[in-house]
Amino acid sequence: MHKYLTKRALHSFLSLAGLLVLVFFLARLTGDPGNLYLPIDATLEARQEFTEKHGLNDPIYVQFGRYVVDLAHGDLGESIRKQRPAIDVVLEAIPVTLSLAAVAMIIALLSSIVIGSLAAYRPGGVFDRVASIASLAGASAPDFWVAISAILLFSVTLGWLPTSGMGGPLTWIMPIAILIIRPFGLLVQVVRGSMITVLSSAYVKTARAKGVRERAVIFIHALRNAMLPVITVAGDQAAGIANGAVIVETIFGWPGIGKLMIDSIIQRDFAVIQTSILVTAIVILSINIAVDIAYAILDPRIRHK
Amino acid sequence: MRFSIRASGINKMVNQTPVTPVLPPSPRRGMHLLGLLWGDKFAFFSAVFLIVIIVFAVIGPSLLGDTATKLNLRARNFPPFTLERGWMYILGADALGRSMIARLIVASQNTMAIAASAVLFSMLVGGTLGLISGFSRGWVGGFIMRIADVIMSFPSLLIAVVILYMFEPSVMNLVFVLGITRMPIYMRTARAEVLEIRERLFVSAAHVMGASTTRIIVRHITPLILPTLTTIATLDFAFVMLGESALSFLGIGIQPPEITWGLMVAQGRNYLQSAWWLAFLPGLFIMCSTLSLNLLSGWVRIALDPVQRWRLEIAGDGHE
Numbered sequence: 001m002h003k004y005l006t007k008r009a010l011h012s013f014l015s016l017a018g019l020l021v022l023v024f025f026l027a028r029l030t031g032d033p034g035n036l037y038l039p040i041d042a043t044l045e046a047r048q049e050f051t052e053k054h055g056l057n058d059p060i061y062v063q064f065g066r067y068v069v070d071l072a073h074g075d076l077g078e079s080i081r082k083q084r085p086a087i088d089v090v091l092e093a094i095p096v097t098l099s100l101a102a103v104a105m106i107i108a109l110l111s112s113i114v115i116g117s118l119a120a121y122r123p124g125g126v127f128d129r130v131a132s133i134a135s136l137a138g139a140s141a142p143d144f145w146v147a148i149s150a151i152l153l154f155s156v157t158l159g160w161l162p163t164s165g166m167g168g169p170l171t172w173i174m175p176i177a178i179l180i181i182r183p184f185g186l187l188v189q190v191v192r193g194s195m196i197t198v199l200s201s202a203y204v205k206t207a208r209a210k211g212v213r214e215r216a217v218i219f220i221h222a223l224r225n226a227m228l229p230v231i232t233v234a235g236d237q238a239a240g241i242a243n244g245a246v247i248v249e250t251i252f253g254w255p256g257i258g259k260l261m262i263d264s265i266i267q268r269d270f271a272v273i274q275t276s277i278l279v280t281a282i283v284i285l286s287i288n289i290a291v292d293i294a295y296a297i298l299d300p301r302i303r304h305k
Numbered sequence: 306m307r308f309s310i311r312a313s314g315i316n317k318m319v320n321q322t323p324v325t326p327v328l329p330p331s332p333r334r335g336m337h338l339l340g341l342l343w344g345d346k347f348a349f350f351s352a353v354f355l356i357v358i359i360v361f362a363v364i365g366p367s368l369l370g371d372t373a374t375k376l377n378l379r380a381r382n383f384p385p386f387t388l389e390r391g392w393m394y395i396l397g398a399d400a401l402g403r404s405m406i407a408r409l410i411v412a413s414q415n416t417m418a419i420a421a422s423a424v425l426f427s428m429l430v431g432g433t434l435g436l437i438s439g440f441s442r443g444w445v446g447g448f449i450m451r452i453a454d455v456i457m458s459f460p461s462l463l464i465a466v467v468i469l470y471m472f473e474p475s476v477m478n479l480v481f482v483l484g485i486t487r488m489p490i491y492m493r494t495a496r497a498e499v500l501e502i503r504e505r506l507f508v509s510a511a512h513v514m515g516a517s518t519t520r521i522i523v524r525h526i527t528p529l530i531l532p533t534l535t536t537i538a539t540l541d542f543a544f545v546m547l548g549e550s551a552l553s554f555l556g557i558g559i560q561p562p563e564i565t566w567g568l569m570v571a572q573g574r575n576y577l578q579s580a581w582w583l584a585f586l587p588g589l590f591i592m593c594s595t596l597s598l599n600l601l602s603g604w605v606r607i608a609l610d611p612v613q614r615w616r617l618e619i620a621g622d623g624h625e
Contacts, residue, residue, distance in 0.1 A: 015454045022455070026467050133347070136603070140595035142547055144554045145570050145588030152577050152585065242460035247551060258463075262555070265466055277463070284458055 008292055012285040016278075020071075023277050024064060028270065067274075076278070077271030081264070086271035090257065090279050096166065097249070097256035098283070101241045103172075104179035109234055112184050116191025117218055117226075123196055131188060138185025143244055147178045147251045164253040175248045182244060183237040190233045194226040201225075227298055235291035238284050341608055348604035351597035358594060362417045365410035373411040374562075377402035382580040397582045399573075405582065408564060409590060416565045416591075419480055420546040426484035427545075428491055428538045432530070435495025436522055440503065450496065453489035461486035462551060469557045479558050483548050487541055491534055498530040540602050543595040550591050566591045 042050075058066075070077065076087045112135075119131040154174065155163040162171050198204065199222050207221045208214075246258035253259075257276055264272040342349050366373075372393060378401070385397030385405065396405040438449035456464065465482045472478045502508065503526065511521050550567025552558035559565050561572075566587040573583030 011451070011454065012458070014451060015458050018451065018455050019459060023467065136599050137592075137596055140543060140547075140592060140599050142550050142554075142567070142570075142588055142591045142595070144551060144567075145584070145591060148570065148574055148577065148584050149588065152581055156578055156581075239458065239460050243462040243551075246460070246462050246466075247555075250555065261463055262466060273467075277459075280463075281459060284460075288458065 005289065005292065008289055012289065016281050016285060019281055020274065020278060021064075023274055024067060025060070028060060028063070076275045079264075079269055079272045081267050081269045081272070086269075086275040089272055090260065090275045093255055093257045093260040093276070094279060094283075096254055097242075097245050097258060100175060100179060100248070100254070100256065101238075101245060104176050104244075105183065105234070105237070105241060107176070108180045108183040108187060108237075111180075112187035112191055113223070113230070116188045117195050117223065119188070120192045120195030120199060121218065128192075132192070135185045135188035135192075138181045139189070140185070141181055143178055143182060144247050144251060146181060147174070147248065150174050150178065151251075164251070166252075166254045171252075175252050175254065178248050179241060179244045183234070183241060186233060186237065187230065190230050191226065194229045195222060198222045198226045224298065228295065231291055231294050231298070235287055238287040242280060242284070338608060342604070345604055347600050351600040351604075354593060354597045355601065358413060358590075359417065361410050362413040366414050369407050369410060372404055373407035375403065377404075382576065382583075384580075385582045385586070396586060397580070399583055400576060400580070405586060408569065409566070409587060412564045412566050412569055412587065413590070415476075415559065415563060416546065416549065416567070419476060419483070419549050419559070419565065420542055422480045423483035423487070423545045423549070424538050424542050426480055427487040427541075428534055430484065431488035431491030432495045432534050434488070435492040436499055436526070436530075438492065439496040439499025440518070440522060440526075446496070449492065453492045456486065457489045461548065465548070465552055466555070466557060469552070474557050474560055476559060476563070479549065479552065482552075483545050486548065487545060490537055490541065494533060494537060495530055498533060499526060502526050502529055536606070539598075539605075543598040543602075546591065546595055546598075 067077070076085070078084065079086045079089050082089055115131050115135075119128040122128060151163050151174070154161045161174055165171055195218075199218075204217060204222055207217050212221070242258065245256060246262060248254070249256040249259040250262060257280060261273065261276050261280075263269075264276065342352060377398065381398065381402045382400055383394055383398035383402065385395065388395065393404045393406060396409065398404055399408065434449050434452075438446040440446075464486055468482050468485075469478060508521060508525060511525055516525075549558055549565065550570070553565050553567035554571045556571060559568055561568070564572075569587035570584050570591075573580070573585070573587065576583050
């Protein structure tokens with residue numbers, strides 16, 4: 001198990017390095033930030049001074065070498081847009097997204113486990129039909145459209161919720177609800193499918209024959225084995241929820257990492273793009289490794305290998 | 306453990322019910338399947354809806370002529386569901402008085418064409434890379450799988466944003482980006498299948514008879530993995546459509562004056578207070594199309610699986 005985890009960590013590190021190299025060169029292909037930050041009639045000297053100051057007039061491989069050396073020293077560069085260290089800008093935005101994603105994921109996971117299990121209890125029953133269609137609709141819905149329709153209904157027409165911004169509890173309702181929809185839809189289907197398989201297995205019949213209460217059979221005996229595929233999909237949704245965060249933060253104007261990345265790409269703020277991608281990738285890769293550990297905890301066969 | 310395939314939920318669903326080779330279609334079998342489809346009302350209406358959308362997308366724009374771009378300032382923000390201005394305005398008009406129904410039909414063609422090309426692109430390129438990766442024993446295979454890891458470990462929307470800022474956002478680049486972000490599924494599936502198939506007897510036999518590696522891959526292995534890849538592609542179509550809509554909505558997908566449903570939602574967003582239908586209707590069409598695709602592909606998966614088909618047959622009898 002340790003050997004496997006070490007291998008996974010090494011692979012993750014390689015992926016991360018590849019991603020950073022790719023982003024470094026891609027970002028520099030998007031154009032010269034000088035054109036964005038200096039007035040259109042800036043003198044040639046002013047332009048040169050700007051590129052000199054931000055180290056943009058060296059050959060690209062020199063810039064890359066400097067980036068790697070700085071990275072090794074823990075220096076992630078300075079944001080051109082905000083005139084502050086990039087890492088500070090990113091670390092301010094990360095908690096916003098993480099709290100959004102964490103709350104959304106916990107609610108999505110818990111509710112989909114309960115609803116998926118109940119649907120699997122009588123496949124083809126009324127509850128199952130309703131849950132299946134609802135989850136399929138959730139997985140098929142374009143989140144930006146749901147967000148706009150929700151604003152239309154709850155903010156513009158009814159006036160119950162604020163249209164955008166981050167603040168009191170009321171402002172959290174719509175972003176969280178939008179973020180939940182897709183993972184919830186996918187997870188209900190996975191829980192249901194995996195529960196149906198497990199509930200028809202022999203050991204569940206044995207437990208029932210022994211007279212174990214039905215609730216205990218479903219939520220203790222069956223659920224533990226049914227959780228394996230669920231955890232895989234939930235881990236995959238970590239990257240998916242980051243996609244959702246970009247949309248939700250853009251529409252509702254939340255100062256999270258998704259909005260920061262879109263803004264920095266538009267403004268060609270290289271240091272912030274690289275740093276936010278580095279931090280996001282580290283978070284996602286750690287979640288992947290955490291999923292592997294959760295596997296080992298749930299399945300003794302893997303633990304003892 | 307999770308060494309082999311760890312893609313999206315869709316991929317897992319595919320793996321849970323292995324796709325069986327489709328039997329050669331006979332008229333009776335076709336009628337039987339149609340009967341089963343009629344039995345499952347959700348799947349039936351999905352199929353009808355999709356056929357209508359596809360017909361409109363293919364022939365609609367050529368019948369409409371310039372209706373979708375014709376301005377009519379007296380019909381600005383004309384509300385939907387009244388026949389005061391005739392059938393062309395049944396779904397209302399936008400801020401420049403262009404007929405919504407005409408614009409929706411033109412947009413449907415772009416939406417479908419982009420999604421179809423992106424799916425085809427990712428299936429061909431991803432499948433080929435997976436084949437190579439499964440067949441080469443050296444570092445090439447591992448390297449290709451690392452590429453898949455990099456693509457998958459990062460939010461697809463952000464990869465797309467970075468790439469679309471590097472190049473100009475055009476239809477070609479949009480297809481390219483959407484294709485790349487969906488590629489890992491095909492790479493992993495193709496590789497996993499090749500690793501299993503190449504150990505089979507008939508491959509060794511072909512080898513012994515002197516067939517070249519290229520010939521073995523093209524003539525003996527590709528036909529066997531193609532059905533699986535095609536199934537994944539149909540499932541993926543809905544996801545690619547959602548991806549394109551999201552990118553167009555963010556303003557980095559298709560650019561005006563071209564339109565897709567996603568872009569129409571973005572354009573209608575500015576008129577939420579005065580003309581709700583501008584943003585709501587295009588999104589509704591995206592939703593109905595992806596939902597129908599998912600419902601229908603779920604049905605096809607069961608209908609083509611001999612182990613599960615009895616569920617449909619029983620349900621079908623119940624309705625008759």
